[in-house]
Amino acid sequence: MITxxxxxxxxxxxxxxxxxxxxxxxLREKLHLTGTKKGCGxxxxxxxxxxxxxEAVNSCMIPALKALDAVIETIExxxxxxRFHPLQESFMDEGAIQCGFCTPGMIMSAKALLDKKLCPxxxxxKEAIAGNICRCTGYVKIEKAVRAAAQKLTxxxxxK
Amino acid sequence: xxxxxxxxxxxxxxxxIEKVTGKATFTTDMSLPGMLYARVLRSPHPHAKxxxxxxxxxxxxxxxxxxxxxxxxxxxxxxxxxxxxxDLPDMxxxxxxxxxFDNVVRYVGDEVAAVAAVSEQVAEEAVKLIKVDYEPxxxxxxxxxxxxxxxxxxxxxxxxxxxxxxxxxxxxxxxEEGFQQCDSIIEETFKVPVQKQVQLETQAALAQVSPNxxxxxxxxxxxxHPAKMILSKIFGVPQSKLRVLNPxxxxxxxxxxxxxxxKAEAIAIALAKITGSPxxxxxxxxxxxxxxxxxxxxxxxxxxxxIGTKLHALKINAVLNSGAYCSFGCEVPAVxxxxxxxxxxxxxxxxxxxxxxxxxxxxxxxxxxxxxNPQSNFALQSVVDMMAEKLGIDPxxxxxxxxxxxxxxxxxxxxxTTSSLPECIEEGAKSIGWERRGKLNKPGDTKLRGIGMAVGxxxxxxxxxxxxxxxxxxxxxxxxxxxxxxxxxxxGSGTSTTLCQITGEAMGVKLEEINLVFGDTLNTPFxxxxxxxxxxxxxxxxxxxxADDAKNQILEYAAGLLEVPAERLDIKDxxxxxxxxxxxxxxxxxxxxxHAHQRNRQFIGVGRANPMNAxxxxxxxxxxxxxxxxxxxxxIKVAAAHDCGKAINPxxxxxxxxxxxxxxxxxxxxxxxxxxxxxxPLHNSIxxxxxxxxxxxxxxxxxxxxxxxxxxxxxxKGVGETSLVPTAGAIANAVYNATGIRxxxxxxxxxxxxxxxxxxxxx
Numbered sequence: 001m002i003t004x005x006x007x008x009x010x011x012x013x014x015x016x017x018x019x020x021x022x023x024x025x026x027l028r029e030k031l032h033l034t035g036t037k038k039g040c041g042x043x044x045x046x047x048x049x050x051x052x053x054x055e056a057v058n059s060c061m062i063p064a065l066k067a068l069d070a071v072i073e074t075i076e077x078x079x080x081x082x083r084f085h086p087l088q089e090s091f092m093d094e095g096a097i098q099c100g101f102c103t104p105g106m107i108m109s110a111k112a113l114l115d116k117k118l119c120p121x122x123x124x125x126k127e128a129i130a131g132n133i134c135r136c137t138g139y140v141k142i143e144k145a146v147r148a149a150a151q152k153l154t155x156x157x158x159x160k
Numbered sequence: 161x162x163x164x165x166x167x168x169x170x171x172x173x174x175x176x177i178e179k180v181t182g183k184a185t186f187t188t189d190m191s192l193p194g195m196l197y198a199r200v201l202r203s204p205h206p207h208a209k210x211x212x213x214x215x216x217x218x219x220x221x222x223x224x225x226x227x228x229x230x231x232x233x234x235x236x237x238x239x240x241x242x243x244x245x246x247d248l249p250d251m252x253x254x255x256x257x258x259x260x261f262d263n264v265v266r267y268v269g270d271e272v273a274a275v276a277a278v279s280e281q282v283a284e285e286a287v288k289l290i291k292v293d294y295e296p297x298x299x300x301x302x303x304x305x306x307x308x309x310x311x312x313x314x315x316x317x318x319x320x321x322x323x324x325x326x327x328x329x330x331x332x333x334x335x336e337e338g339f340q341q342c343d344s345i346i347e348e349t350f351k352v353p354v355q356k357q358v359q360l361e362t363q364a365a366l367a368q369v370s371p372n373x374x375x376x377x378x379x380x381x382x383x384x385h386p387a388k389m390i391l392s393k394i395f396g397v398p399q400s401k402l403r404v405l406n407p408x409x410x411x412x413x414x415x416x417x418x419x420x421x422x423k424a425e426a427i428a429i430a431l432a433k434i435t436g437s438p439x440x441x442x443x444x445x446x447x448x449x450x451x452x453x454x455x456x457x458x459x460x461x462x463x464x465x466x467i468g469t470k471l472h473a474l475k476i477n478a479v480l481n482s483g484a485y486c487s488f489g490c491e492v493p494a495v496x497x498x499x500x501x502x503x504x505x506x507x508x509x510x511x512x513x514x515x516x517x518x519x520x521x522x523x524x525x526x527x528x529x530x531x532x533n534p535q536s537n538f539a540l541q542s543v544v545d546m547m548a549e550k551l552g553i554d555p556x557x558x559x560x561x562x563x564x565x566x567x568x569x570x571x572x573x574x575x576x577t578t579s580s581l582p583e584c585i586e587e588g589a590k591s592i593g594w595e596r597r598g599k600l601n602k603p604g605d606t607k608l609r610g611i612g613m614a615v616g617x618x619x620x621x622x623x624x625x626x627x628x629x630x631x632x633x634x635x636x637x638x639x640x641x642x643x644x645x646x647x648x649x650x651x652g653s654g655t656s657t658t659l660c661q662i663t664g665e666a667m668g669v670k671l672e673e674i675n676l677v678f679g680d681t682l683n684t685p686f687x688x689x690x691x692x693x694x695x696x697x698x699x700x701x702x703x704x705x706x707a708d709d710a711k712n713q714i715l716e717y718a719a720g721l722l723e724v725p726a727e728r729l730d731i732k733d734x735x736x737x738x739x740x741x742x743x744x745x746x747x748x749x750x751x752x753x754x755h756a757h758q759r760n761r762q763f764i765g766v767g768r769a770n771p772m773n774a775x776x777x778x779x780x781x782x783x784x785x786x787x788x789x790x791x792x793x794x795x796i797k798v799a800a801a802h803d804c805g806k807a808i809n810p811x812x813x814x815x816x817x818x819x820x821x822x823x824x825x826x827x828x829x830x831x832x833x834x835x836x837x838x839x840x841p842l843h844n845s846i847x848x849x850x851x852x853x854x855x856x857x858x859x860x861x862x863x864x865x866x867x868x869x870x871x872x873x874x875x876x877k878g879v880g881e882t883s884l885v886p887t888a889g890a891i892a893n894a895v896y897n898a899t900g901i902r903x904x905x906x907x908x909x910x911x912x913x914x915x916x917x918x919x920x921x922x923x
Contacts (some may be wrong), residue, residue, distance in 0.1 A: 039411075040445035041444065041445065088181065095170065097180065099410065133360065135358050135412055
């Protein structure tokens, strides 16, 4: 067992991990952040997507040891009920949520895109969430929500 | 249409905040102190007898707390689906052909044993230490092979070799006589694939057995009350002491857990009883693929006759592959025939259907969104398209001339009261640009475009196939806020929002004052669950009845306080007011409830309703592009026009339509589970199984053409399954329009399409 430190949602954390542990399990089981979902454990569904050092990653495929010194964001860290992230807001407004199991991963993939690019094209949005499987929505309202959030963010940037 | 305050409004989903913040709890997120983790040993053989199981090495592994096999678990037969819990008294009894573990395994992936340990890793290690001595038995994978006398018997089948139950027949008029009168007849046979639900949350359960014998199980079921009934029979526990609940969210369903979640609840309880600790089981994605119900694959033959351009006789035959267990193997063939036979109105009902499912040594088939209807609809809509071409008539006009319309007679035991199908056809055609059909390609094009259409119907609950009722209790709290209970889960379809909208509308209470208790057998009256497009339609009606009861009590009480007769009072925005006075007396529901409380009274509404079924209608139009050099079919757009009755929450209705369309696109073009010659599924992961991603999504236009269905709550009908039903037919017809090649087998994978293009020497 090894102790690792990293930054999680802006706070320093220290956690004891085994070499075989995956980041998704550490987040869910040890840090009790179950917003990060597991739908396959093989990096195929995207439900476990978190942002690690600015990139969207499937946390079920990241050995926990790789989190050493990393900056990690999960769904729990991007907004709160009194101050939602624009993506959270637009997912609610556009009806982009059904069962909600893919939602956290979907939002994190979209956030990784919008963090880098404020005005993505529709193709870029689709590409960014292509690794996130949603079986409920047909992606129509999800794509719309990401576009709406991008517009909101551009507005916010513009007003700064 | 009436002026509603909450109905018809796209209010924000009430579960949205929890779901966007990562705080929504699903079964897979649950944990309890001292909880153990379970893993399952599954059969590598398609058919074998278990001669001996040695669990001693597994039990010796540190951290292992218990091992379950057929030898130490109940020998109580069951059917893991609601088929066992909501059968009707005048129909043959349900087929109970499963045990938690049996000494015979019948497909690759069948349950052999399960281990409970301190971690999933230890349980996984222990599973590998179980030694099983199998005696392989002959296996059969094709339903037609399975019906031959020399085939192995998978179960004892009294009617015919390996036939699940008996054939389902609907017969009206002498069908041969009908065909003799026709001047045009087309007969064609179609093959449909195994499709998988791939709901995002795999099957899961967490069971706790208390020392006094009470059992609580949190699970992913879409039918908690039927699950309670099944588990009660397996474990011999009174239903009153068995609580099945969602925690409260479920990561999708699409039919895969109408009853038990695979066998998750039963395995978790069995291990909890053996170990004395809470046990959690989460199926791996591979297990979810190999060992939980799929859509029935099969073969559908349609024979259609016309006199002039009027349809005259219709015969459908279906042979479906049930896989190793019955599941809904009797109900699916019934729905497969019953709905497609009623899409068209024939002058005399020369209509005939025979269908059944057959046991094979493959992953069991069961309920999947559409429940047999997508299979027959694809076949029927292809043949209707063929007939229109044969008769030289525009398919759209041909459809309009022959579809069943509101008020038409049919053989279902409830009337076709409402239909906006003609308007759906008109709106869908406008959206796709039907007039462009046939003018999309020029000579020499290697990518050919085409436009096709298909229409269909479905149901809004399980009537008349199953028991289908429910109850609801409304408690007006001491502050006037409202707790409403319904046994239906919210599997993502928005139930927990729309049922609150209905409660608020019916009682005149503000939405923010309402709390729905759902998906929990302890706190709700019986309900058959969230499936069959019934949740809003059926539970909504029941809740309206409870709301009426509670509201009447409030009004009668308020009548005394306001000194105005109750019939002159109404409630709006949680305020009781005098209807015929602009500036009259009023009192808030809060004040009335507290006033009553101080005088030893609470308003409690009880609702029951057994509405008849109601028929939603839909017309889908697809535009495709077929790459004649590679066989790749790209769906460009699907226009999906739906008669869902009144849309209680239009945004949620659109979401249902869009999601179902994409599942239908997958059914038509890419999704398929194939098996090798030893019965091993070749598509057992999301990666291998070609599920549409955001990048594969065509433009989808969801169009709602409302009707006011008198049997539904505020005029609503079902919409949960409808959008999957006609999508494959519309796409296949569009591919024909593009290429001139009629595909009788889906999915239209590049390989399958390319082969046909070569055969037809089209390139």
